[in-house]
Amino acid sequence: MRRIILWAVTALVAAAVGVVVYLELHGDFQRWRDEAALDSACDGLLDRNVVRGVLGPGSVEVEEEDEDRGGEGLVAACEVRVDGSGTVDIRILDTAYAGRTLDSFYAGPPGAHALPVPVGHGWTGLFGADPVLVGDGEDPFRADDAEDVTTSLVLECAKGSSVKGFSVTVETTLGKTLDDPANRPEFAKIATSTAAKASKARDCGAELGKPVRRLGLPVNEDEYKPLDTADGTCSGIPTGQGVSIATETKRGHAPYEICRLAGADLNKRYSLLAEYGPYAQEAFIDYQEYGAEEEFPSPDVPARDRDADGRSSWTTAKCPDGLALFTLQLTSEQDDNPKKRVSSPGLAYERAALRAFAERSAKAHGCSAPVQP
Known part of the structure; x- marks a missing residue:
């Protein structure tokens, strides 16, 4: 009987090694590893396809934040980096712990050089960025300066839910200029998809907004x-x-x-x-x-x-x-x-x-x- 079990275990290990070797030989192992990392990132609350659509097809690196370091009220937090494309930093908070978390809700960039604007489209939230002011006539939201672009959403759960609500804040670095209106919705996609997935996964039943097609520019302090x-x-x-x-x-x-x-x-x-x-x-x-x-x-x-x-x-x-x-x-x-x-x-x-x-x-x-x- 022991020989049969040993043979079965050996066969399974050999099969697993064979799968890995096959994937490596066919160039699919990195893709499989990246997809697994995205599926498990932030406690599984990210939409892999949306993240890929925003950050591109490069290799993925995920860093999770330990809940013990995040403090009371932290649901999930992680940073996702895609080689050659960009980075997103995601934080999901339980709003029932407002004032008792180590994080404050997003109200604009440090120093408040630019005022965040409403996300709109049925979402309760803010869209902000901290511009680096440059010479007269130049765009203060140049591609190489708009590094801290943030979309932050607040969800109120339906009556009867065991959860009061969530705050979903996503800071995105893409190297794209905010001056082009066509680029701005890209910075909101991961936040809205994460909010939708968190609401469903935690039985929140929040009323969600519509796809964000347009976003205004944050308002500079000298406007x-x-x-x-x-x-x-x-x-x-x-x-x-x-x-x-x-x-x-x-x-x-x-x-x-x-x-x-x-x-x-x-x-x-x-x-x-x-x-x-x-x-x-x-x-x-x-x-x-x-x-x-x-x-x-x-x-x-x-x-x-x-x-x-x-x-x-x-x-x-x-x-x-x-x-x-x-x-x-x-x-x-x-x-x-x-x-x-x-x-x-x-x-x-x-x-x-x-x-x-x-x-x-x-x-x-x-x-x-x-x-x-």
């Missing part, structure tokens, strides 16, 4: 317009003493919106932020780590005007995905550099600006009217 012509995230905000210039993005179903206000001298005066769903939840938790409730936004203090010693005022609104947070903040230029300060338009102006910003944003997201301080 100013007169405030009274604003038609996006700064729309409806009145001008005031020393406040007449806006930097904004189009309004869409984004979990994070920003409007920057400046004076005629282009010195930034205020930043207005709208945060929804897990972004707002994380913001509330983060704020409470820095001070008392009367100084920073809290779910227990639904609205508050800035006083003479404060840096921000806020309001909230009830939304389908939870409590939204809207804040008006003095910029660091105004707060820390007296030489750049101009006479204040006054707290009454700040109240009117925040109210206009919050009301329009909340309405666009299907929320209730924001609370008045």
Whole structure:
């Protein structure tokens, strides 16, 4: 009996070796290895065909991030590199752990040199890149500079699911210029396909968006317009003493919106932020780590005007995905550099600006009217 078992094991090993040798001889072993690596990457939540379609046919290298190093709330994280084509870094978070993970939800590149724009097409998400500013007349999103192009999506699971929702963030390097509108959808494909696969694999049942056919360019910090012509995230905000210039993005179903206000001298005066769903939840938790409730936004203090010693005022609104947070903040230029300060338009102006910003944003997201301080 032992001889029969030994013979069977030997035969299986020989067959396996034969398969490998056959694949190597026929040039298919690398392809088989690459496909296996893509199928198992990020806990099996990637669509191999979509990844191949974006990154090309080169040899594949996958690096997984250990959940223990990723912290509480990390569902999966991995980096996929394709020789000669590009790299994607994927992170999938459980939004129920907002404020308790080692990762923050994507709200734009470090330093916020460019504002992320809504993904649109039925997706709740952001599309951003950090440009390297070059000489006048040149495209700041040149192919060799647009290395950190990020698509980040938020999924809200259906009622009855054991999972609250997911955040899927994909940073992509392709060496393609964002200035060509035809290239931009390539940077969103892996994020949308991963979101769809994660929703199905984890019985989330989220409402998914449509294929992303078009994407706007992230907005450079020096893309100013007169405030009274604003038609996006700064729309409806009145001008005031020393406040007449806006930097904004189009309004869409984004979990994070920003409007920057400046004076005629282009010195930034205020930043207005709208945060929804897990972004707002994380913001509330983060704020409470820095001070008392009367100084920073809290779910227990639904609205508050800035006083003479404060840096921000806020309001909230009830939304389908939870409590939204809207804040008006003095910029660091105004707060820390007296030489750049101009006479204040006054707290009454700040109240009117925040109210206009919050009301329009909340309405666009299907929320209730924001609370008045």
